[in-house]
Amino acid sequence: MPEFRTIDLPDVSLRAAMQGSGPLVVLVHGFPESWYSWRHQIGPIADAGFTACAIDVRGYGGSGKPADIAAYDMEHMVGDVAALIEHLTPGEKAILIGHDWGAPIVWNSALIRPDRVRAVAGLSVPYTGVPKTSFMELVDKVFTQRGKFFYQAWFQNVGPAEAELEADPTQSIRKFYYAISGDAPDGTWPNDKVHGQSLLEGLVDPDPFPAWLSDEDIAYYAGQFAESGFRGPLNRYRNHQRDFEYLSRFEGRKIEQPSLFIGGERDLVLSMLGRGNLLEIMGEEMTDLRGADILEGCGHWTQQERPAQVNERLLAWLKGL
Template sequence: MPEFMTPQFRTPRFRTIDAGAAQIRVAVEGQGPLVVLVHGFPESWFSWRHQLEPIAKAGFTAAAIDVRGYGGSDKPGEVAAYDMESLTADVAGVAKALQPDAPAILIGHDWGAPIVWNSALSRPEAFSAVAGLSVPFSGVPNRPFSEIFTEAFTSKGHFFYQAWFQDVGPPEAEAEADVRGFLRKFYYGICGDAPDGTWPQKKHGATLLEGMVDPEVFPAWLTPEDLDYYVDEFTASGFFGPISRYRNHERDFAWLQQFRGRKLDMPTLLVGGDRDPAFNGFGRIADPGAMMREHVSDLRGVHVLPGCGHWTQQERPAEVNAILVPWLKGL
C-alpha cells in the first residue's frame, strides 16, 4: 500500500497495533502525552496530515489511526464488526498499547467524533480529555438515528445518504466503479467552497451520486497528490467497511443505553464550520454548544469557523491547529 510521499509533509512513522480484536495501523509522530486522532468517512489517518507535526512539536505523541475497514487496518467482512462498541474498543486498545500507564487524549472528526465521544463515555478511566470536530456530543440517544432519518426523509419520499447506505452491495458498487470520481464529488459536495445547493435534493430511491457535482477545478485544500493518496487507499481497501459504519445504528443504540445518565466528566472541546451540515445535525441543532453543555461538565470552547464546510481540519488546518494546540497545552 502506498506511503505518503507528498514533499511538503514529513512522512510519519507507521505502526500496526494489536488493539485486541483488530490490527490497527497508526501514523505516529512525536514524544510525550498520547493524543489519538480518529478520522471519519471517507478518509484515513491522512486527514490529520496537517495536525501531526504541530501536535508533536507541542510536546505530544500524535497518533492518527486508520479506523478498522480503512487503509492498513483490519477489514472484517461482517456488518456487525463496525458497530460503535467494536470501534471504541479499537481506540482503547491502541491507546493502551501506546501509553499503558496513563490515560490518553482523544480528537475525532466526522464519524471519528462520535467514536471518541463514546470511547470517553464508555471508558472514562482510559481517557483524560476529548475533542470533536464537526459532530457535537449529544449524549446517549433516545432512539436509533435510523428512526430519525426514516421519519424526516425516507417516509416523506426524500433521499438521505444514510438510507442509501443501508443495503449491502449497491452503495459499494457505485463508489468502487470510479473511486476518484466518487471521492471528488463527495468531498466537494459538503465543503465550504461549494455553492449552496451543490448537495442535491432528490427522491428516495436515487443513488448517492445522482446529481452530484465534480468541479472542474477542485478547491486548493485538497491537492491532486492528496487525492491520489485517498484514491490508492480506497482502491485497495474497498468501501464495505467504511459504509458498514452506517449500518449499525440499532446496535449502537442498544449498546449505549447502559451509559444513560452518564456525562463526560473531563475537559472537552468542539470545533465546526458554519457551512457544515453535520455540525448542526442537518438543521436539527440550533446551538451545538448549548446542547453539548447538557452532556459534558467541562466544555472548554466551542469554535465555529466561518465559511468552513465539513472537512474541518483539512479545509482550515492553520485555524484548527491554532485551536487544538493551546487546548492540549492547557490540559
C-alpha cells in the same frame, strides 16, 4: 514525517501514523477518510510536545477489515480506541481528537472508558448525549416515509453503495468531498433527490478542485480505497440500531473530561442536526466543555479546509490541559 506502525490488538490490527514524544494524542478520522486526513495536525501536535497517533479506523487503509457488519458497531470502535491506548501507554490515559464518524467514536470512548481517556475533542459532529432513539428511526420518519433521499438510508443495503463508490474512487472522492465543503455553492448538495436514488447522482465534479485538497491528496485517498474498498467504511452506517441498544446502557452518564468542539459554519451536519445553541446543548452533556467554535465559511472537512484555524484551537486546548 510520521512513522507508520501496525499495532496488533486482540480484535483487529490498526495502522497508525505516529510522530513526536510525550502525552499520547489519538486522532480518529471519519468517512470516507484515512489517517491522512490529519496530515496538517500530526507535525504541529508533535512539535507541541505530544505523541501524535493518527490511525486508520478498522475497515480503512492499512488496518484490519473484518467482513461482519456487526464488527463495525460502536462497541467495537470504542474497544479499538481503548485497546490502542493500553497497548501504546499501558495503565495511562490518552487525549482523543475525532472528526466526522471519528467524533462520535471519541465522544463515546470518553463517556464509556474514562479510565482510558484524559480529554476529548470532536470536529464536525457535536455531542448531544446518549441517544433517546435509534438514528435510523428518525431518518425513516423525516426522509424515507416522505419519499426523500438521505445518504445514510442509501448506505443500508449491502452492495449498491459499494459498487457505486468503488467504480471510480477518484471521482467518488472528488464529488463527495466537494459537495459538502465550504467552497460548494448552496444547492450543490441536491435537496430534491428521492428515496432510491444513489449518493453520487446529481453531484458535480469541480474543475478545478478547491486548493485545500490537491491532486496528490485526492490520489492518495483514491489509492487507499482502490485497495481497501468501501465495505468496511459503509458498515459503520449499518449499525445504528445496534449502537442505540449499546449506548442506551449509559443513559444518565455525562462526559466529564476537558472537552472541545470545532465545527464549520457551512457544514451540512450541523444543518441536519439543527444548529440550536451548540454550547448550551453540549454543555448539558459535558461538565468541562472548554470551547465550541464554528469556523466561518468552513464546510464539513474541518481540519483539511481550515488547518491553521483548527491547529490554533487544538494546540491552545492541548496546552491548557
